[in-house]
Amino acid sequence: MSPWIASLPMYNVTPQHAVSWRSLLSDCLDAFARAVGPAEVAIVDAPEGDLLQHWRRNDLLLSQTCGFPYRMLGLARAVHLIATPLFDAPGCEGPRYRSALVVSAQAWQRGATTVAACRGLRAACNSADSHSGMNALRHAVAPHACDGRFFSSVHWTGSHAATLHALASGTADMGAIDCVTLALLRDAHPERLEGLRIIGMTASAPGLPLIASRSLEANHAEALRDALVAAHAADAERARKLRLRGFARLTPDAYDEIADIANSAAQQGYAAVR
Structure with a gap:
């Protein structure tokens, strides 16, 4: 496989959480390599500026985005939808959040x-x-x-x-x-x-999707989904600290709700927050 990069930028709310997410990502990549063979993957810190450009990279093996750029800014056309996390937090129901x-x-x-x-x-x-x-x-x-x-x-x-x-x-x-x-x-x-x-x-809306570049083969995308499940199961205490209960496999059209929410506000004459 060609060299790849991976990042999990969305819920690094403290340095300790960042360490735990990086550890989960490392375990996921190890499980992925066991399934498909050796893979050269660099875990990187996503840029603070243009995340959309980062998520569109052809060498992106795994990252997490927000539902708005995924559905509203055209990102869905450039990536595989890999999974949606399940969290144990007030306001979450299955793969949905508020x-x-x-x-x-x-x-x-x-x-x-x-x-x-x-x-x-x-x-x-x-x-x-x-x-x-x-x-x-x-x-x-x-x-x-x-x-x-x-x-x-x-x-x-x-x-x-x-x-x-x-x-x-x-x-x-x-x-x-x-x-x-x-x-x-x-x-x-x-x-x-x-x-x-x-x-x-x-x-309520679908949670923040995990994505991979469309350049990743479909069978490897499926292996990546399985690798996430294995990584979650590998460390129960880490999962508890991250409030992570597992992963769901939604279809891309599940994120149409993001557009419905935007359109509802616009139809009421409120197209921008002001």
């Missing part, structure tokens, strides 16, 4: 106890190509928007952790946080969530 609608302590004290009551507040969002931080939030507030606007301002933070920091510091009032990220951070650093309040959950 985002928690979180408000700052100050906003809560001023009466921001429902989504409707958050109209005119300051939003914090991780990125414009995120389902959990943008698309799900847009869908949640769309019924309460007026003339295509709901928030007084929108601050793009770059990550869910940075959104939580903006809420905790009082520089933003409301945001949507991936429920898996929230659970992992609560396990590791509960102090970061002190004073923050969850006022609801967004609509």
Whole structure:
């Protein structure tokens, strides 16, 4: 096989979690090599800038993306859908997840106890190509928007952790946080969530898909799916720390729900978070 790269960039919420995800990936690649023969694979850190370009690489053996770029930005046409994780976290049901609608302590004290009551507040969002931080939030507030606007301002933070920091510091009032990220951070650093309040959950959607380049042969993609199952079973304590229960095998059209959620907001006159 040609040289490949692999990465798991999406749930490295602490350095300790990053080590565990890298360990899981290493075990997966070992199981994959046992099944298909020696494979030259470099485990890499995904670039902080253009992840979409990283996910489109022809030498990408395995990575994890968000449902929004997978379905809405054309990534599905360039990759194999390998699997979708199953997590043990509040807001997850099987391979599906939600985002928690979180408000700052100050906003809560001023009466921001429902989504409707958050109209005119300051939003914090991780990125414009995120389902959990943008698309799900847009869908949640769309019924309460007026003339295509709901928030007084929108601050793009770059990550869910940075959104939580903006809420905790009082520089933003409301945001949507991936429920898996929230659970992992609560396990590791509960102090970061002190004073923050969850006022609801967004609509359920398929979880963050594991992908491989379309240049990978179909039988090798199937071996990769089996290797993920083997890696999960190899270390029960690691799986517990990652809140990982296993993997589901969805079809690509399962992610059409991401588009349905985006279209629903647009049909209500709320095409962008603002």
